[in-house]
Amino acid sequence: MSFGSKLRLLRQSKKVSLRDLSKKLHYDRSYLSRVENSSVHPSDELIKAAAKFFRVREEELRIAAGKFPKDIVAILSNHPEESVSLLRDSLGEYDANGDLFSSSRVAQFPDESHSKALGDSYLNRIIEGNCLDVLKKLPASCVDLIVTSPPYADNRRKTYEGIPPEKYVHWFLPITEQLKRVLKPRGSFILNIKERVVDGERHTYVIELIQKMRLQGWKWVEEYVWHKKNCYPGYWPNRFRDAWERCLHFTTQKDFRMFQGAVMVPMGDWRISRLRNLSETDKRRDDSRVLSGFGKRIANWVGREKAYPTNVLHMATECANKGHSAAFPMALPEWFIKLFTKPGDVVLDPFMGSGTTAVACVKSNRDFVGMDINPEFCKLARKRVEDQKAHLAKSTNGKSAG
Numbered sequence: 001m002s003f004g005s006k007l008r009l010l011r012q013s014k015k016v017s018l019r020d021l022s023k024k025l026h027y028d029r030s031y032l033s034r035v036e037n038s039s040v041h042p043s044d045e046l047i048k049a050a051a052k053f054f055r056v057r058e059e060e061l062r063i064a065a066g067k068f069p070k071d072i073v074a075i076l077s078n079h080p081e082e083s084v085s086l087l088r089d090s091l092g093e094y095d096a097n098g099d100l101f102s103s104s105r106v107a108q109f110p111d112e113s114h115s116k117a118l119g120d121s122y123l124n125r126i127i128e129g130n131c132l133d134v135l136k137k138l139p140a141s142c143v144d145l146i147v148t149s150p151p152y153a154d155n156r157r158k159t160y161e162g163i164p165p166e167k168y169v170h171w172f173l174p175i176t177e178q179l180k181r182v183l184k185p186r187g188s189f190i191l192n193i194k195e196r197v198v199d200g201e202r203h204t205y206v207i208e209l210i211q212k213m214r215l216q217g218w219k220w221v222e223e224y225v226w227h228k229k230n231c232y233p234g235y236w237p238n239r240f241r242d243a244w245e246r247c248l249h250f251t252t253q254k255d256f257r258m259f260q261g262a263v264m265v266p267m268g269d270w271r272i273s274r275l276r277n278l279s280e281t282d283k284r285r286d287d288s289r290v291l292s293g294f295g296k297r298i299a300n301w302v303g304r305e306k307a308y309p310t311n312v313l314h315m316a317t318e319c320a321n322k323g324h325s326a327a328f329p330m331a332l333p334e335w336f337i338k339l340f341t342k343p344g345d346v347v348l349d350p351f352m353g354s355g356t357t358a359v360a361c362v363k364s365n366r367d368f369v370g371m372d373i374n375p376e377f378c379k380l381a382r383k384r385v386e387d388q389k390a391h392l393a394k395s396t397n398g399k400s401a402g
Contacts, residue, residue, distance in 0.1 A: 002038050002065075003035070003042050003061060003064040003065035003066075004036040005064075006060075006061065007036055007042075007050060008036045010050070010054045014054065018032055018033060018036075021053075025046070025049045025050065027046060031291060040291075041065065043291070043295075044285055044287055044295070045287050047062055047065055116139035116140065116142050117142065118139070118142050118143075118346060118367075123367055124367055124369075126355065126358065126370040126371075126382050126385070127369070127370065127371045127372075127378075128371075128373070128375055129373060130373050131175060131350035131351065131371045131373070132174055132178060134371045135175070135181075135182060135350060136178060138182045138369075139182070140181050140182060141181075141182070141183070141184045141185065142182050143182055143184065143187065143346045143347065143348040144257070144340070144347065145188055145336070145337065145340045145341050145345065145347045145348070146183060146187070146347070146349070146350070147190045147333045147336050147348075147349055148191065148348075148349045148350050148351045148352075148357070149191075149193065149351060149353075150175075150191075150350075151163060151351070152196055165198055165203040166205070168205040168209070169208050169209045172209060173212055173213070173216070175350065176213050176218070179350065180216060180217060180218060180252055182348065183252060185252060186253060186256045186257045187251070187252075187256065187257070187340075188249060188250070188251050188256055188257070188258075188336075188340045189249070189250040189251070190224075190247055190250075190333075191247070191248040191250065192226065192246070192247050192248075192328060192332070193209075193246055193248065194206070194242075194246055195207075200238065206246065219250060219253070220249075220250055221249045221250065222248075222249040222311060223246060223247070223248055223311070224246075224247035224249060224313060225246065225247070225311065225313065226244060226245045226246075226315060226328075226332060227243060227244050227312055227313065228242075228243050228244060228245065228315070228317045229243075229316045230317055231243040231317065232317075247313070247332070256340075257340060259340070260308055262338040262339060263308075263309055263339050264306035264307060264308055265307060265308075267305060267306060267307050271304075274298075275298070275302050278298060278302075281298075282299055283297070283299045284297060284299075285297045313335060315329050315331045315335075329356075330356055330359065330360055332356075333347075333356060333357040334360040334363065334364060337360055337361065341364075341366055343365040343366060345366050346366070346368065346369065347361050347366050347367070347368050347369075348368070348369045348370075349369075349370050349371070350371045351371070351372065352370035352371055352372045352377070352378075353372060353377050354377055354380050354384065355370065355377075355380065355381025355382070356384075357370065358370045358384070358385050359385060359388045362385060362389055
């Protein structure tokens with residue numbers, strides 16, 4: 001029996017009208033009506049209030065509502081990080097449609113046993129050439145992460161051959177088809193891109209590209225926003241300064257590798273005074289008063305020094321001259337490399353440019369494959385990689401001597 005049906009039976013047995021129940025529980029009448037009709041889910045606070053009013057076991061109502069029993073909720077609330085890790089491991093080890101705790105279930109993670117290793121001619125190399133031609137030579141399922149920022153339509157014509165906005169999707173789709181082939185089943189693809197303005201309005205080629213990529217079999221999992229803290233100044237009569245760019249996250253599977261703990265951020269000193277004296281409300285889950293379904297339990301933050309970040313990345317643009325007109329900051333690929341890979345994994349950038357992604361890989365102890373059609377950029381990228389290796393070697397030797 002659903003919670004709505006249970007609530008209606010309890011109300012009728014007590015001969016309480018919906019209007020009177022609304023007054024007794026301090027909930028909007030229309031909301032209670034929708035709950036009884038099972039068109040919305042009851043909040044935890046409503047379940048608790050109804051159990052108290054009708055003098056029934058709260059657990060009974062929670063089960064009717066399809067919610068976890070309170071003891072499990074307490075575990076999840078007091079140990080959220082460990083619980084998330086446990087649940088993710090369980091979901092990965094057993095079939096999602098079956099019993100999580102049945103050892104007879106089959107693993108749901110995509111089979112990566114057929115993934116192939118890259119040869120020395122590609123691994124940790126900057127390859128000069130058209131990326132579409134080079135990608136076709138790579139074995140299938142050979143890279144763990146793809147991070148790239150392709151030429152924006154008709155932008156930087158002095159750097160790359162311009163691609164007209166109306167032809168951008170047609171130009172890029174053969175490349176994404178190859179990227180899908182070389183990406184491992186649980187890998188991720190991060191595409192840094194932004195629409196340009198054409199005839200006074202934003203062109204739709206990025207939106208069109210997303211739609212076409214989904215038809216190729218890509219899953220558009222998330223959209224991260226790169227907030228450029230030091231965006232270029234200027235004045236336009238019909239818009240303001242462009243201070244953000246898209247970082248689109250694509251995968252080929254529902255289950256992909258993600259290491260959220262690697263990018264956690266400091267909580268700040270505000271927590272010291274805020275968490276010193278907790279109210280009773282702070283010690284339990286406090287559901288949103290606007291019935292959004294969201295809620296919070298402030299007590300969860302006690303003892304923590306770090307928190308998970310948002311999907312908005314606040315990073316300055318590259319100010320130093322890297323010999324490239326559109327180099328993104330080192331912190332951008334580095335953040336995604338930490339989030340989606342482990343040391344020793346392979347990261348691909350098919351539009352390597354001045355080599356920022358490759359340098360980030362060297363810093364992070366990841367292997368890389370880089371490509372660019374411009375010979376001068378390939379030369380610059382190779383030099384930056386060697387300089388970074390030399391810097392790390394010098395630092396290591398200095399520590400050993402100390």
